[in-house]
Amino acid sequence: MKHIHSEVEKDTRYLRLLSQSFPTVAKASTEIINLRAILNLPKGTEHFLADIHGEHESFRHVLKNASGNIKRKVNEIFGDELTHEEKRNLCTLIYYPEQKLELIKSTERDMRQWYFTTIHRLVRVCRDVSSKYTRSKVRKSLPDDFSYIIQELLHERPDDADKAAYVKVITDTIISTGSADDFIAAISNVIQRFAIDQLHILGDIYDRGPGAHIIMDTLRTYHNWDIQWGNHDILWMGAHAGNDACICNVIRLSLRYANLATLEEGYGINLVPLATFAMEHYADDPCEEFCPKTDAGCDGISEKTYRLTAQMHKAISVIQFKVEAEIFSRHPEWGMNDRALLGNIDYSRGVCAIDGKEYEMKSCHFPTIDPRNPNMLTADERELLERLHHSFTVSEKLHKHIKALLSHGCMYTIANHNLLFHASIPLNADGTLKEVELYGGKKYSGRELLHRTGMIIRSAFQSDTEPQEKSFATDYFLYLWCGPDSTLFNKSKMATFERYFLKDKETYKEGKGHYFMLRDNEEIVDRILDAFGVEGPNRHIINGHVPVHVASGENPIKAGGKLMVIDGGFSQAYHKETGIAGYTLVYHSRGFQLVQHEPFASTEDAIMRGTDIKSTAQIVEMSAHRMLVADTDNGRELKRQITDLQKLLYAYRHGVIKENAKG
Known part of the structure; x- marks a missing residue:
């Protein structure tokens, strides 16, 4: 008791700020109940993608089908209840509702019955994909126009005889008021939204493919994403900075x-x-x-x-x-x-x-x-x-996209015991962390090297950066692109000149840095994870950058499962080299799955003929128990919030802080 009392007195200033959000014992208690309940929900599904390289159609389709997860859900929910064709059409409708509706209306004779049947099927899918979230989170994620209606349909079952008529009237009214198309589009987008809780991009949105700007437009409005900058992203950031x-x-x-x-x-x-x-x-x-x-x-x-x-x-x-x-x-x-x-x-x-x-x-x-x-x-x-x-530095749209990369990105991220970065960590020949000189002659390695590099990158875009430092930062984008000790390159040289101008192909060789030579060594990977403070028995490094040559038998899972390389070649330029067309690493409450994608025909083909990206999933690592929110980074934060709220309750009940019933 003395211990908590001293902590409350020490934190009184903070607790007074917290009391503005929870001004009474009742409200603080309700929030504790809510947070404890959230801790016991299954963890949200994380998707990891790398090296998209401008392939906007494939990228957007993977988001829409949740790397094949929506198709799997539809198959599980409807089983033999629907034909293969019906399930395929339902999936396509979820992915591309507006476009698919136009096709259906040109061939379907009884649209009223089609609307009625389809709305109920969509509600069943939506109910399933939203089941791991609290009602509060679901409610906040719903579109304003249909929030109330979707909530009612999600939480009322038509097989309940007492509510069947109620549900039927809601559906009939959606149809009779001419709102069915908009409702179908809205609930389809909600299904897409809940199929992916968190999206991690491990770099290289830009170059090679035709639609990096379209990918960035998509990400700017996406609900929850982060990016670990890749060398091609840095190149475009440097271009906008004026390098x-x-x-x-x-x-x-x-x-x-x-x-x-x-x-x-x-x-x-x-x-x-x-x-x-x-x-x-x-x-x-x-x-x-x-x-x-x-x-x-x-x-x-x-x-x-x-x-x-x-x-x-x-x-x-x-x-x-x-x-x-x-x-x-x-x-x-x-x-x-x-x-x-x-x-x-x-x-x-x-x-x-x-x-x-x-x-x-x-x-x-x-x-x-x-x-x-x-x-x-x-x-x-x-x-x-x-x-x-002038064109690069004043482009308004490029400015918005670089700003999004800066606000959602960094050189590395630690998420739920996983260390994410695009390419490499500079190492010495013996596998120890290599010190690299940065601005001012100071040397850094490992976590501090990536952190300081990120600070240099940001300083190139800040108006309060000293001119000399800003000049260095702007120049440094080039080193990050092709410097031998760059965490984003890490090769002896970039042989662009040699490939263009010299006949001897021996000069084209680019010696790989020690990280790429040693990354299959569990001891080395553990050393890097230790240096970054990544804890837990099931911790991993996840990165991209170097295409995995699946066609040649290369395995993306390395170092005894502790390192995963998920550059599977989204770019068409790599398809012959890798033998596939990209990976998605999926981390759900049961564990890790690596989804391997085949080439995507086109969005038009997906809409017209219901084609989907053919994907195969392999289990990488399964958890001994179903992981809950309590097992995640977010869970640890919620536990800290619960502790703070318990202190606030103590402060209320012992008169340290007074309740504010009017609040």
């Missing part, structure tokens, strides 16, 4: 995959000046090594556009190498001056010297390079870069 090398890399990658939709349509980046520049300076250059990763005539690309894309690709690449050399020279502490390779070329002999050895060039046609000062931008290049710089 010219990042700007060039973003454009180069878009041209390499013949994908300009995100740049031009998504963010309004004007590439006409680059096209004009390329046609003027590279008109006689075949630019064979810069042809986009698609064939002329495919995807509607004409021969003329295909050639122009290659010319633009080479033009921006040359500018990129010049700008990167300038940044490397500003930061000798990075040890990357050896990557300024334009200065190593003997332009008359057509060779490039690397590490004391000469390599034959594929081409030595550089109309904008002065061999006496190869890293200097021409006046035309400087003017072009200034215009591109």
Whole structure:
């Protein structure tokens, strides 16, 4: 008793603030009852996705079908009650209600009966997926227009003879008032909402695919998500912050995959000046090594556009190498001056010297390079870069999306005994944490390294950052993209120059950092988890970044189940390499499941023919007992809140704080 009394007296100031929300014994007691009840609900389902790379249709479909979970629920609920075709159509309606309704209305003869039957089926699915949540949470998540009606239908069963007529009248009224379409769309969205409680994105929303901006639009309105920044996200963040090398890399990658939709349509980046520049300076250059990763005539690309894309690709690449050399020279502490390779070329002999050895060039046609000062931008290049710089830094939509990445993201997250990060943790050869120098010459490793890196990234966007620090932060995006000790790269080099210009393929090799060589070692993984303070008997590292070559027999589950690599190749560019089209790691109350996806045809095909992503799930780890909210991070927070409320009750009952009945 003395112990709690001293704690209450010590926390009186905080408890007075808490009393504003719970001004009476009754209200504080009710909240304790509510929180204790929540602790005993099953934990919400978490979904982990990585390396989406602009594949917006696949991504949005995976969200809509909850990685196949909604189809599984429909099969469980209806069993043999419905035919395969009926269940498939019901699933498609849940995924794409507005579009599917239009198709149904064009073929269905008795819409009234169809509405009546379908609404009841949707209510049954919604009742199932919302069953693990409190009524309060369900109520708060419902759309305003139909909140009351959905609540009534969810909590009243038509098989109750006393309530059957009541439920029937509600359904009939929805139909007779012409509200059925809107109601079906609303309850379908509620089903999608409750099928995924928390979405974790382990980096790389951007590049390769055509719809990164569409993915970001989706996430900005999504109910509960976080992101651990990937190297491609950082590249776009750096471009918006004004790093010219990042700007060039973003454009180069878009041209390499013949994908300009995100740049031009998504963010309004004007590439006409680059096209004009390329046609003027590279008109006689075949630019064979810069042809986009698609064939002329495919995807509607004409021969003329295909050639122009290659010319633009080479033009921006040359500018990129010049700008990167300038940044490397500003930061000798990075040890990357050896990557300024334009200065190593003997332009008359057509060779490039690397590490004391000469390599034959594929081409030595550089109309904008002065061999006496190869890293200097021409006046035309400087003017072009200034215009591109302006486009990236003032794009309003890009600003909103980068702001969302900053508000929902960081370099790493610890969630329910799982350490999430995109790529790697720098290690020494013996598996110990490697110290990496950051701003001001200070060195950090492990958790502190990722934390400090995140602080540097944020400082690039803050108006109160000191000019010198902001300049470093803006430059540092380039190091994060391609620096050898970057947690987002962690290779000996990025061999972009070599692949474009050198004939010897041995120069293309990028030596992997020690993390990638040692990550299958349980002892090393445990050491990293210890360094990050991740506790619990079933703790894991979850990351992406490096595609898992399933077709070659590689297993995404490593280190005896303690590390999971979930980059399964969402991007079409990786499908041949990985043999699949992405993973979702699902963590529900029973344990972990890894869902392996096959390529998605299209949204149109899903709506018209009811096709779904074919997915197969493998059990990764099952819990000995069904996990409850009490077993989660949120549960630990709720327990702290209960303790605080118990102190408040003590304070009320012992006169330390007076109740406020009017409150």
